[in-house]
Each structure stands twice: as structure tokens, then as C-alpha cells.
Amino acid sequence: MDLHGYGPHLLTGVWLTIKLGLLSLVVAGLLGILGALAKLSSVPPLRLLAQIYTTLVRGIPDLVLMLIIFYGGQIALNQAGEAWGLGYIDVNPFIAGVLTLGVIFGAYMTETFRGAILAVPKGQMEAASSIGMSQALAFRRILFPQMMRHALPGFGNNWLVMIKATALVSIIGLEDVVRIGDMAGKSLHQPFTFFLAVGLVFLALTTISILVLRWAEAYYGLGAQEQ
Amino acid sequence: MNFTLIANHTGLFLESVLTTLKLVGASVLIGLILAIPCAILRTSRNPLINGPIWLFTYVFRGTPLLLQIYLIYYGLAQFPEIRNSFFWPFLSQAWWCALLAFTLNTTAYTAEILRGAILTMPRGEIEAAKACGMPSSLQYRRIILPSAFRRALPAYGNEVIFMLHASALASTVTLMDILGAARKFNAMYNTYEGFLVAAPIYFCLTFSLVGIFRLIERRWLRHINPQAA
Amino acid sequence: MKSSNKGTALIIVLILVALGALGYVYYKPQMTEAPVATTPTTTQEPTAATPPVAMTATPAPMGGGMPAPGQKLRIASEGAFAPFNEIGPDGSLKGFDIDIALAICADMKVECELVKQDWDGMIPGLLAKKYDAIVASMSITEERKQKVDFSDKYYNVPARFVAKKDSGLTDTREGLKGKKIGVQRGTIHECYAQKAFPDSEVVLYATQEEANLDLVAGRIDTTTSDREALSGGFLNTPQGADFDWLGGDHLDKSCHGEGAGIAVRKEDTELKANISKAIADIRASGQYNEIMKKYFDYDIYGDQ
Secondary structure, X not given: OOOOOOHHHHHHHHHHHHHHHHHHHHHHHHHHHHHHHHHHOOXXXXXXXXXXXXXXXXXXXXXXXXXXXHHHHHHXXXXXHHHOOOOOOOOOHHHHHHHHHHHHHHHHHHHHHHHHHHHXXXXXXXXXXXXXXXXXXXXXXXXXXXXXXXXXXXXXHHHHHHHHHHHHHHHHOOOOHHHHHHHHHHHOOOHHHHHHHHHHHHHHHHHHHHHHHHHHHHHHOOOOOOO | OOXXXXXXXXXXXXXXXXXXXXXXXXXXXXXXXXXXXXHHHHOOOOHHHHHHHHHHHHHHHHOOHHHHHHHHHHHHHOOHHHHOOOOHHHHOOHXXXXXXXXXXXXXXXXXXXXXXXXXXXXXXXXXXXXXXXXOHHHHHHHHHHXXXXXXXXXXXXHHHHHHHHHHHHHHHHOOOOHHHHHHHHHHHHOOOHHHHHHHHHHHHHHHHHHHHHHHHHHHHOHHHOOOOO | OOHHHHHHHHHHHHHHHHHHHHHHHHEOOOOXXXXXXXXXXXXXXXXXXXXXXXXXXXXOOOOOOOXXXXXXXXXXXXXXXXXXXEEOOOOOEEOHHHHHHHHHHHHHOOOEEEEEOOHHHHHHHXXXXXXXXXXXXXXXXXXXXXXXXXXXXXXXXXXXXXXXXXXXXXXXXXOOOOOEEEEEOOOHHHHHHHHHOOOOEEXXXXXXXXXXXXXXXXXXXXXXXXXHXXXXXXXXXXXXXXXXXXXXXXXXXXXXXXXXXXXXXXXXXXXXXXXXXXXXXXXXXXXXXXXXXXXXXXXXXXXX
């Protein structure tokens, strides 16, 4: 496969895609846990906030959300910056991509974690509080490990969807592997070659992810009873 | 937000909704029809039958839809052999390219969903069917598939909604779907407000679909959720 | 879980996350573009103490738009419009527009930074202050002047059509009736195609490169763009071997405008004046001609 010298540049794109995916995963995971706790909390405004969040994200295509956050977000930030006398606050496109993907997939993770938390038998937390464990300790040692086992399939699925969704950032100009392949292919009039290469990259990423997830499921499933 | 400007272009947006619905509707329908044999073949234990279908679903679920669209629209057109072939009158048009890409993608996902539903079939029902002497084809038609469809419904509903969202990508290959109309509007007035018009349109379409699927679930999954009215 | 404890924990975590996000936003990691270093000295009057370059929040510039000392002038270009702007194998911007931009920066004695930007977001990005100037063969038109200001022009070439050799078409309204004309979305050529060829189907593309690709694929019958972009970026390349001009020059001032200029925000009056002066300077010094000769055999500045 002759990449006409664009090989190294393509590799930087692969690296950016991976970085983008992993960082967005962290943001999404964090937002997911917060969202799940909010949805399950007994504070109605929190529940409402979380509900609005997940509803909006589920109702609007990822690409449209990304375009709105990227363009609109910058303008809103500018206006906020000027109002507070801070001048122009630049948001690096990479950060914008991470935040956007994180916010979008945070909503999906909210549903995943919510289902997972609900799947842990109530008795576990009751036992924890009955022996005097604090909220934080109970969450960390009792709820979270058991929740992870239930959350893993959904979490893994969201990751697989997200790594492919990173392709969308090519449309907001971020130099991920899809964009570089696109630009190279179009400028050399050989789109097929480059898109094929990019496709192989994604298949590799997907395969590696699936293998890692299978290992994680086995690890977290240790000691669990088969239903 | 300039509402008068937007109101002047209602026709543009309305037509784009029609384009989107046609694209999503056609690809989902064809995808569903194609997915049934794919799912059945995937349950076979023969690697010669299972293998190629597995490869198909693996590739189409393992790569981004955007890439699949680009490959079919720009990639295939690169080759003179394809340009002179029988397929060219179709592949030369963006509509058919997008339809092909979406259909292949949804076929792959739907096939896996159906396969999962078929494999988690309660064994007892199949054994009862065999005990009655039903041939395999009749088993599929009367016992396995209806049950599989019902159990696949929640996941399939998600897949259809995903297809609606994915249709936004059709705008990258010159189609005037909702996002395409938004981009045209943006280019005319050097703004980004077109996106703020597209978002509520997608929102309404999405939740109409959610509502429709909820109604279908309420009827078809009645037997496993007796409390729901 | 006791509701009050859960709520408190949640609020604390939310605050931490918000602080973290704010910190992220303020920290500006390395730009993906290697900064193009020109003479680093600036001749601006001393402003208030500038924050270290790592900080992203810049003090509001002293009006006029020139960058404060230590700040770079950010210039955006598309990179999909050879030979004016394109992307090389190493991913960097190059072309006539880029060379002119660098020459102008040198003349103004400011340090420049090149930013890649898709055409669709070119003006919104300028207004959102992602960069300070656009040097991307953007034509000066009344419509655009409603949102941004332009420097004096730095070149002016007419538009032309290309089509397959022996296509049998003519570049007139009747000649292209029912045919497909590909144009880049949001350009003067889209305006012209829709205005002068209402009987044809105008197909919109995100870049001229994509329109060229579809022309080769036979999905469109013709495309129109800047004459030099079509010759240097298409006809003179291997892909354009079977193609040729379809007719001659087209110039419709109401659509095509007055030539390519450099766009800046309306409030950046000093920047605009300095850029126009710099253009005049490099024309007088012969540097403009040197750059022009690298790409073209003849004068593209157009009539004065």
C-alpha cells in the first residue's frame, strides 16, 4: 500500500484518535457516574437536571451536537470571557473535541451506570451502613466494584461506539486519522487507498479493544455467580 | 437568532426532512429484510457459512459509518472499472451511495441483534416444536423468529434511532438532508445558527420514533410485562 | 444511602470536576501547527504586562487588532485550494496564499501562526476569534463585508468552467440547461452558478477538491472556480488529463466580487490598515512578483 509519504502524518492521526478516545472516555466515565448518582438521588432538581442532560443528548445526533458545542461554545465562551474581563479564551480544538465527546458519551454512560447500580442488590449497601461504613467508604469498597461487573458490557459497548465516533471530529477540522486520510486521499486523488488504510486502523483498534474488554470482564467477573 | 431569515427558508428545511425520512426509512427497511437471513446464517455452526457473514458484520460494525460512506462514495469512484460498469448509474448518484452505505451498516448491526435474540431463545420452545415434528423452516417461521423479534425490539429500536442520527452524515456527500440544509443556510449567511434549527428537528423526530417503539413494545412485549397497561 | 450525604458528596464532586474543567480550559497545550517564526520583534507601543505564553486568556488587545507584544498574529487558511493553499505530505499549509501571508507578516514585523480551517467555518471562526485574519483566496464581496472587513486585494483572477474534452457543452445558460454544475459551498462561484444558471442543477461541495473528484468521476458535468485554481490545482495535474476549459473567463462583479482580500474583524481597523500597507510594500519591493513567479507565469494581480 503506497501512502505517498503520508504514512508518518497518518500515524500522528492514529495517535491523536487514541488520545482523543481515551481522554473522552475519562470525561464520559466521570460524567456517567455523576449522572447516574444524580438520576438515582432523592433530590428532585438533580434528577431533573440529569434527565434533561440524557434526553438532550439522546435526542440530537452526535454530529449536530458536536458542531453546536464547537462553534456555539466558542462564541459563548468569548462572550463570557469579555463579560468577566478575561478577554479571549481560546479552546484548543482537541480539548473541544474531548469535552464534546465526553459530554455526549457521558449521557450514554449515565444510563449504563444507572442500570449497573440498580443491579447491585440493595442488601449490600444496607449491610455496609449497618456495620457503620461511611457513604464514601461504602461506595468505594462495596458498591463500585460490584457495579463495575454489571457496567462492563455497557461500558465496553459505549467505548466501541465512541472510538468510532471520534471519526466525527474530522468534520470539525481536528486532525484525527480520518481527516488526514481524507485530505491525503483527496489531494492525491486516491481516496480509496487512504480510506482503506484508515479502515484497517479502526479494525485494529476495535479488535484490540474487544480483547481488552474480554479480559476485563473475566477479571471483574471473578467470584461472581453465574446467573 | 434571526427568526425571519430562518422562516424564509422553511421550504429548504421541510424538504430536507423528507429526504432524511426517505433515506432512513428505505435503509432501515431493506436492512431489516437482509438482516434476517444474515442472522439465521450466523447461528449456523458451519464455519463456511458462519465465517463470511461474521466477517461482514465485523467489518461494518468495526469501522465508522462516516468511513464507509466515504469509501463507497469517493473511494469506489476512483476506479475506471467501476465507472464503466453496470453499477455506475447508481453509484454515480449520492442518494444511492448513501443508501448503500446505510443499508449495509444497519444490516450488520441488525443481524447481530437478531442473532443474539435467536440464540437466547428459550430452549423449551424449540424442543417442543421439534417434538411436534416441525421442519426447520417452519420452526423458524412460526416459533423462533416471532419470539426473536419481540425480544430484539428494545435493542432494535435503539438501532433505528441510531440510524436517524447517523443520517446526518449523508450531508458530507452532497445530500440535502436536515444537516445539509443547515450547512447550506450557514454558508449563505456566514453563521452557525442553521445547526440550532437542525437540532430541534432531530429532537422531535427522535422522540416520535421513541414513542412509536414504546407503543409497539407495549403491545408486543405485553406478555413479559403484565403490569404495564 | 442517606439522601443528605449522597447530595453533599455529589456537590463536592461536581465542584471538583468544574474546577478541573476550568483548569483544562485555561491551560493551552502546544498548538498542532509549528509556529512560523518571522522576525520576532514587534513595534507596538508597550501594553499592560502580558501573561506568560502558556496562559490562554489574553488581555483584550489595545483596539485595532494588532497582536500585543509576545502574542502571535493567527492567520487561517483552508488548505484545499491548490495552488493558492494546500496541505503537504507533512501536514503543513503551503501555497501562494501562505507565502503572501508570511511576507506580509515579515513586513509588519509580527510573528505569525498558521491555522487550518475548513471553509464552512472560516468567517464564523474569525468572528469567534479563533484567529485574526483569513488568507485563503477569499474574495471581497458586499455580502461578506456585512460581517467582516477586508484589506486591499492581493490578487484578482476571473472564474472559468472546466469539463471533459469533447463534452459538447457550452458555458452558457442554454448550454448547461439540465446539467450539473459542482461548486464549493459558500463561495462566489456558488453565487454565480445559482444566479447565472438557474436551469442547471447546482451541487454543493465542502471543498473544491471534492468537486474536482466528482467531476472526474462523472457525477457532475462541469465545475466553476478561480481560473488559476482550476489550472494549477486540476488541469495541470494527472487527474485533469481528460479535461479542458469550457469557454472563457466569467466575471460578474455582483457575485465574483473585487478580487481576493484578507479578512479581519470589523473592529480591527489598525490591523486592516497595516495589512493593506504591507501588501503595497511587498508589491513595491518586488517580493510579490517573486512569490507570484513561483506559481504562475503571468500577473494575477489584475487591473489596479
